[in-house]
Amino acid sequence: MSPVTRVVALSGGVGGAKLALGLAQVLASEALLIVANTGDDFDHYGLRVCPDLDSVMYALAGLNDARRGWGRRDESWGFMAAFGELGGERWFNIGDGDLALHVLRSQRLRDGVTLSAITAELCARLGIAARLVPMSDDPVATVVETDAGPLAFQHYFVRERCAPPVSGFRFDGSAQARANPAFLAALAAEDLEAVVITPSNPFVSIDPIVSLPGVRAALTACAAPVLAVSPIVAGQAIKGPAAKMFAELGLPSSAPAVARHYGDLLDGFILDRADAAQEKEIAATGVATLVTDTVMRSLADRTRLADEALAFAARLRGSA
């Protein structure tokens, strides 16, 4: 028997991982499917690095470094020190413990194992009960179109520190990639209760997932309400370049702009109390709204927001 997925969460890295952890806390392990963006994945010196997938995995395993915001806690940096000394590029930092994941995964990929299967193995090793899958087992590469030309995502994000103004995005390989079958199956199930778009970057964390063949149609057709949590609060992104990107694209960096970006994908939108004044602007587009505290500082914040999102979805199902 395949598990009955009640909730699907779409996630990028840090912000998404926070709500994914909240959902994993409040739902039975078989009820939740977390789908992570892999458009950020890249090859660095023969190592396949999957930043969003790993951020979610480390968060679910309680291994994440909350202060730094990426990588493992209690990390050492002996590799990077020697790597730089020997002439290796220094712009992408990899901790010694984090490196173990990349070395193992890269070898398993070369052995012909799928990223989904490797992710399941690693999650089992780390004692993660929730199901976490990459959006696809096929490579998709997010490219950021900027004033400095097109940049591979990590070059834009890490090497260039998001400095070059953006003009657009493309997801190389997306049209040929197959969305994760477990993801598509969960969206097609009649007993699905909610799809939660976590507060990750709409352009570079969520859009790569939605761009996969069949995903937009499946999200639109699915039985469950699709909710998004705004990554923009009071005009700012909690973390990362989302607000800057909205502005550079000539859009307001605001919760309503996020809701408009997702457009007809959405049945519900969760915005922060700080943006309560903009609730009507969002509701006017025909999307149900929930105003609450969306900034997740503690584990209690994460589980409370997860509970509220699920209750919101239940109300939307009741009123459908």
Add this chain to the structure above:
Amino acid sequence: MSPVTRVVALSGGVGGAKLALGLAQVLASEALLIVANTGDDFDHYGLRVCPDLDSVMYALAGLNDARRGWGRRDESWGFMAAFGELGGERWFNIGDGDLALHVLRSQRLRDGVTLSAITAELCARLGIAARLVPMSDDPVATVVETDAGPLAFQHYFVRERCAPPVSGFRFDGSAQARANPAFLAALAAEDLEAVVITPSNPFVSIDPIVSLPGVRAALTACAAPVLAVSPIVAGQAIKGPAAKMFAELGLPSSAPAVARHYGDLLDGFILDRADAAQEKEIAATGVATLVTDTVMRSLADRTRLADEALAFAARLRGSA
């Protein structure tokens, strides 16, 4: 103008690296060519590991851990801890700093760069003036024939801790491999003054080098005396399984047994004072002998033994 190599040193790992460092201290950088065994090299999770080459490189750079006997000093172990946690094999330890070398080199090899060129780059980065080359840019794999069947060298040496009794050795790929051109050119030069076989394991450190096409003939024909320093002192190896191997092959583990093993390759043999009583047994085979202190504890020991070996070679040239 190509450099004038006056001395060629053949080296395995730790013992060889000690005398290689001594020679590098007493000779001008262009006068010495150190040829390292690469029969121990292997692929571990996609990383190309070259234990002997790296032991020599770290020793020449002053980065070696003298107490542990392998790897870098001031090393951290975050990678191994996480690697084991995630299900990676634990039998082969790689320090965090050491890993940088393997990641960089593996990527350069995938880029199509030769091991010789990569070694030169790394040596330059580490400020090593002496010339260090791998015995070949082609893969050669030492296989140890044991009572437990044939074992890849690192499986025998590290995983099985040299426990299975040995019955022989083979060097897979050797017949097809090309000896390093700089090595062959140095042996062919008329002004070569000495070939020094360092006190490394004859079976698994030196024989792989000698097994390469053309090397035995070049050593026999070369203008300079070929000297070996005994890795066996008072019946024991200073480090590693050499004495155990002699015994398991039904041979005495003694300095004369080492001299007989090298046979007509040798013009001179350097043995320890502890074995002075066996000098005549070696001399009877027609090989010139030098009895001295061969156990290298300090840098002063290394340079003194290097000086003595070079003076011994000069005497042999004078008497030829």
